[in-house]
Amino acid sequence: MPALFAETALLPQGWADRVRIDWDAAGTITAVTPGAPAQGSAERADAVVPGMPNLHCHAFQRAMAGLTERAGPAGDDFWSWRAVMYKFVAALEPEQIAAIAAQLYVEMLKAGYTSVAEFHYLHNDPEGKPYADRAELANQIALAAGATGIRLTLLPVLYQTGNFGGAAPSEAQRRFLLKTDAFNALVESLFKALRGSRHVRVGIAPHSLRAVPPAALREAKAALDKIDPTAPIHIHAAEQTKEVEDCLAWSGKRPVEWLLDEAKCDARWTLVHCTHMTADEARRLAASGATAGLCPTTEADLGDGLFPLVDYLAGKGRFGVGSDSNVGVSPAEELRWLEWGQRLLHRRRNLAPAPEGASIGGTLWRASLAGGAQALGQPVGAVAVGRRADFLALDRAHPCLAGHMGDGLLDALVFAGGTAAIRHVMVGGRWVVREGRHPAEERIAENYRAALRRLA
Template identity: 50%
Template sequence: MRRLFLKHALLPDGWAHDVSLTIDGRGRIAAIGTGDATAAAGADLVLTGHAVPGMPNLHGHAHQRAIAGFGERAGRDGGDSFWSWRSAMYAALDRMTPDDFQAVASQLYVEMLKAGFTAIGEFHYLHHDIDGRPYADPSEMSLRAVAAAREAGIALTMLPVLYAAGGFAGKPPGHGQRRFILDSDRFLALVSRLDTMASGDDDLVVGIAPHSLRAVPADLLARVLAARPLGPVHIHIAEQPQEVADCLAATGRRPVDVLFDQAEVDERWCLVHATHITDAERGRIVASGAVAGLCPTTEANLGDGLFPAEAFMAEGGRIGIGSDSHISVSPVEELRLLEYGQRLISGRRTVLAGGPGRATGRHLHTAAAQGGAQALGLDAGAIAIGLRADIVVLDADDPLMVARRGDGILDGWIFAGNRPLVRDVLVGGRQVVAGGRHAHEDHIARRFRATLERLHA
């Protein structure tokens, strides 16, 4: 048991002062006390800023951090879109080795921790060698993601991706997809290997990620779901208008309807993006209890569109946030852009506050923390007994925190600027960021710089 003292913390029933936490050997909160300043004297660790629940990052592709910002030159025909970006992303994978991938992932995960993310859902489809052949150990690249997460100290939900086709109706995969392709047997063998690694590791959860309806035919999806009845299931869905059009052409139905007719979608599912949905599809997602995995900065960067967050959340829909392509690695930017997008299409302010008199930042942060934890299969999302001690402490002395009290603290963090306010971070009760620094950030950054210099030479 360890004892932690927080001067000021957001608990499920509101803000509290002089909070003492008892952390068990698995990194869970075993007891909470409040209002006793003398408890600081017996604590193993005293943190004096504003403590809030850590934010899960429910969707990311670590390898894409290596190309963030490298795809902003306009094409010759002026018709740049998700699909032209995807071709550029595929090309960037032509040189990435396992060492390169681990270097990029470690840097990314350190950046996430320093920004206030405490867990990552790694939607991982970079399975094979550069020529498309399996590595001697078919789990090579997945194991590198686990190693990077352990090096950084972030909680990881590993989501190996099933990718079998290049488009609807069993279209053959293209050259750019050669590193992704797995059949059901190899996919389930990979999942089994990861299950073995996760046994006894409280910071590693294993789920599955059928990439999308266009990449996973219905019979294959059914086979894999039958073999994996428990644990997180993540899928890209209705991200692009072209995807919806292709699905309609192939099946006569829209993607969300196709999915719900093929599978029993429930609370263990995360529907990533779900940008282009009808009112009826939105209702099906809400009723299922699945989480909508929203990635506002990537969706904006790719010109994908805006998710109908106002109606979805008003109906009780569950959301979480992800940094996806990692053109931004910040819960602040994801939450801010989520709210601002709804303001721009509605012409109103405080759209996602959750009702009159409520603080927008608090409502968004709580919804995303709880929804993200659900999507990643983590007992997290709040500072509460029985949950993981995944905690972010904001710098109470920063100018952006002046005169901020109660829920105004989160409003200030999310809406008042871009200063790095995260001072301390705990993952499963272990301090991984102290005073704004990660213990291993210097050598991880050196390795990352050398890797990018080689990849972009």
């Protein structure tokens, strides 16, 4: 049985030294033994921490990074960025989507993400017509994940309307649109096709309340429940103040308030962004058991605002982080800006709730592991029996980590640019990054460059 001997490792109960970790052929941890002798055939590593789940990603947007940083008319905002995104997505072909996703997933693995929830809303061809195989574009995402070795939760997106109240979608949204019966058929086909995979789970992602009417939301959830009543459900909520205002005008309720009242969100649900919540919404979301999906680099890039982290965590709310538009591809960077944004807002330091003297980096890393695992609906996020063998092996001799021990390693990783010290990355008991390199990175990068040349 394969095994790894770690000089030190982050376990659910805290840091332990001389830890032997065993797993089976399926990549599931079967034994964790602190204080073990370094003997036998077990490979050795320095410091081991669980790999981070990425709970929100639109892979194709990685190829847009840097294309929207030109001054426009006064009032550039999320909505003007969205117009550029619609124009970009209009020409993407299946093989280009696969090439972009594969390049992104290699970057994620090297930065410390070992699993990703792909919020996938490209379904139709550039004319808005269905492919012969309705799952053509979703299959490209699954192929990219398989080619790189990252663990995947695939979330096909339901998208039907242009705004609250059933407003007609725009022509630019034609690649996203599916009727509810076609969407349910797509989801069922993905469950059937991917059922045997140890690395892939399927859920659904109603895009938002402005894009999914209540009846369609109920029907999609009911269809999912018949297939898998535990499958994850993700939805965008309260990212923009205009969205909140429009939701109030439509329903008399704010987006998070509406979802908590009408959709009865529980631990299966991830509400992405939730930037503009009242204190009562933050309290209720925390109490619901749902996960808040936070994407600080994207939220900063789009000028969304700042999540009310202090209020939310005061209610013991669950959260994880995601790369979203992929202008940043590092869990450490997301956590760093999550904390730094709160410091700028409150003009104080070390705001993530923790006992006096506790590590802020450690607090954020652990919380995001737990919230991310819940959001992805996969047994990840911990070095523990029954979880998947998804690890990062850190190099404590690297200057970024030199002199740090225990949670000090996580403080350095998050706040001092320590991702350069990620030496090896394992997913499902298999090394997918060794000495900072992915074995297929050169071929994947060339395919990515070729895809961008065709899009130019």
